[in-house]
Amino acid sequence: MTNSQNKVTLRDPPELVLLYPLSLDRKSASLRQNSFALYVMRKLRIAIQADDSDLMSGKRQSFSERWQELAAIAGHETVSVDAYSEDFFDSLSGCDGFMWYFPNAPFYSDLGKRLMLAIHQGMKLPTFPSWRTCWFFEDKHAQHYLLKSAGVPTPSAWVFWGRSDAEAFIKEATYPLVFKLSFGIASANVRLLNNRKEARYLIDRLFGDGMSILPMKSIRPLFPEVSDRLSNTARSLLGKRVKDHFADAPIQRGCALFQEFVPDNHFDVRVTIIGNRAFAFRRMNRPGDFRASGSGSIDWDPSRIDLEAVELGFDVARKVDSQVLTLDILKRQQRLVVVEISYYYEAWAVHRCPGHWRWVSSAGDIEWVDGEMRPDDAIFEDFLGLLAGDPCLVDSSELKA
Ligand SMILES: Nc1ncnc2c1ncn2[C@@H]1O[C@H](COP(=O)(O)OP(=O)(O)O)[C@@H](O)[C@H]1O
Ligand SMILES: [Mg+2]
Known part of the structure; x- marks a missing residue:
C-alpha cells in the first residue's frame, strides 16, 4: 500500500497462478491434492537454456521444449537464454530460477556444471540441476569420492594419481578387474582386465600421452563410435548438424580408476x-x-x-x-x-x-x-515446488536469500 496526499491506493496485486494445474489431470494428482497441488503461487519467470540432444539410442530429446510448454500452460513466463553468451548473467536478472538439462558432451557438461555452481554461489538463484545434483556428472573419479564419503555400498575401487602407485597396485591385484575412464557413456569406456599385462598397457598410456577412448577388443563396443563417425561424415556432407556423443572427448592423463569386478550379474x-x-x-x-x-x-x-x-x-x-x-x-x-x-x-x-x-x-x-x-514433467513440477517453497524440495541454501 502507498499513502500519498492522504489518498490510500492499493498496488496491483502480484499475478497469481495455480502451482500444479497439470497434476490435476493425472492419476498422481490425488496423492498431492492434500499437500500442495492446489497452492496458488506468484507468477514466475524461469530462464531456460534450450537442449536438443541426439541420443545414443538414435532418439532425440528436448526437455526445454516441454518445460516451455508446461510453463505456458501453468501461466508462468519463460525466458530463453544463451548460456554461451557474454550477457548470460544479465539475462538471468529478474528470473526466479534457471533450468538446463545439459548432456554429457564436454561442450555442454563442462559449461553446465560450472554455471550451476557459479549461479548458486554468486546469485543464490535456484537451478535445475542444482550443483549438488550435477557436479560429479561424467566424472567417475568424482563419483567414487562422493559415494565413498557418503558411505554408499559400492564395489571396492581405487583411483591412482601416480604411476608408481598404480604399478604397485596392478602387481598385487586380483584379476579380472574392471577399468574405467573417468568419462564415457553406454559402456564405451569400461573394460574387463584379465591380467596384469592388460592393466600395464593402460597404465603406460594413461601416465604417458593419455587417452580419450579405450582401445577396443571387439567390434561391438566400438560400434557406437564408428557409426557416429560415419553418420557425422554423411551429415556434414549434407550440411546437417553433427551428433556429438564422442566429439571433442577430453583426454584423461595422469590418473587411473580400477573397480573390483562384481561377477554373476546378467x-x-x-x-x-x-x-x-x-x-x-x-x-x-x-x-x-x-x-x-x-x-x-x-x-x-x-x-x-x-x-x-x-x-x-x-x-x-x-x-x-x-x-x-x-x-x-x-x-x-x-x-x-x-x-x-x-x-x-x-x-x-x-x-x-x-x-x-x-x-x-x-x-x-x-x-x-x-x-x-514423463521425467521432464516430474522435474518441472518439482522445480516449481522448489520455487514455491515446498518443504519436501527446499534446500534452504539453494534458495534466494
Ligand atoms: N565393477 C563392476 N563389476 C561388474 N560389472 C560392472 C562393474 N561396473 C560396471 N559394470 C557393468 O558395466 C556397465 C557400464 O559401467 P558404468 O560404470 O555404468 O559405465 P557407463 O558410464 O558406460 O554406463 C554397467 O551397466 C554394468 O553392467
Ligand atoms: Mg552406467
Whole structure:
C-alpha cells in the first residue's frame, strides 16, 4: 500500500497462478491434492537454456521444449537464454530460477556444471540441476569420492594419481578387474582386465600421452563410435548438424580408476530418482559381455525389480542431496552395490516405466503409483515446488536469500 496526499491506493496485486494445474489431470494428482497441488503461487519467470540432444539410442530429446510448454500452460513466463553468451548473467536478472538439462558432451557438461555452481554461489538463484545434483556428472573419479564419503555400498575401487602407485597396485591385484575412464557413456569406456599385462598397457598410456577412448577388443563396443563417425561424415556432407556423443572427448592423463569386478550379474538395475519418485527397470547385458549400459535390452516389468534397489536409490539421493539421480545397481553376494551415478539419462526409457514408487516421507515407506510419467514433467513440477517453497524440495541454501 502507498499513502500519498492522504489518498490510500492499493498496488496491483502480484499475478497469481495455480502451482500444479497439470497434476490435476493425472492419476498422481490425488496423492498431492492434500499437500500442495492446489497452492496458488506468484507468477514466475524461469530462464531456460534450450537442449536438443541426439541420443545414443538414435532418439532425440528436448526437455526445454516441454518445460516451455508446461510453463505456458501453468501461466508462468519463460525466458530463453544463451548460456554461451557474454550477457548470460544479465539475462538471468529478474528470473526466479534457471533450468538446463545439459548432456554429457564436454561442450555442454563442462559449461553446465560450472554455471550451476557459479549461479548458486554468486546469485543464490535456484537451478535445475542444482550443483549438488550435477557436479560429479561424467566424472567417475568424482563419483567414487562422493559415494565413498557418503558411505554408499559400492564395489571396492581405487583411483591412482601416480604411476608408481598404480604399478604397485596392478602387481598385487586380483584379476579380472574392471577399468574405467573417468568419462564415457553406454559402456564405451569400461573394460574387463584379465591380467596384469592388460592393466600395464593402460597404465603406460594413461601416465604417458593419455587417452580419450579405450582401445577396443571387439567390434561391438566400438560400434557406437564408428557409426557416429560415419553418420557425422554423411551429415556434414549434407550440411546437417553433427551428433556429438564422442566429439571433442577430453583426454584423461595422469590418473587411473580400477573397480573390483562384481561377477554373476546378467543385468543391472537402473533406478532413476526424481524428487520423491523412483522409476526402475532392468538392463540386460550385451550377449557374452559383463556390461549392461547401452545394450538397449530393457525389461520394464516392475515385479522383477528388487525393492531394496529402489530403497537404496532413495537413500543415496537423500544422502547426496540430489534433485534427480540415476543409479546403476548390481548384486554382490546378495548385497546391492552402486557402480555408477548420474543426473542425465534417456528420458524415453524412464517414461516407458508403467508406474513409479513414491517415497512417503512421513511413513518412511514406499508405495506404487500406477501409470507412466514423463521425467521432464516430474522435474518441472518439482522445480516449481522448489520455487514455491515446498518443504519436501527446499534446500534452504539453494534458495534466494
Ligand atoms: N565393477 C563392476 N563389476 C561388474 N560389472 C560392472 C562393474 N561396473 C560396471 N559394470 C557393468 O558395466 C556397465 C557400464 O559401467 P558404468 O560404470 O555404468 O559405465 P557407463 O558410464 O558406460 O554406463 C554397467 O551397466 C554394468 O553392467
Ligand atoms: Mg552406467
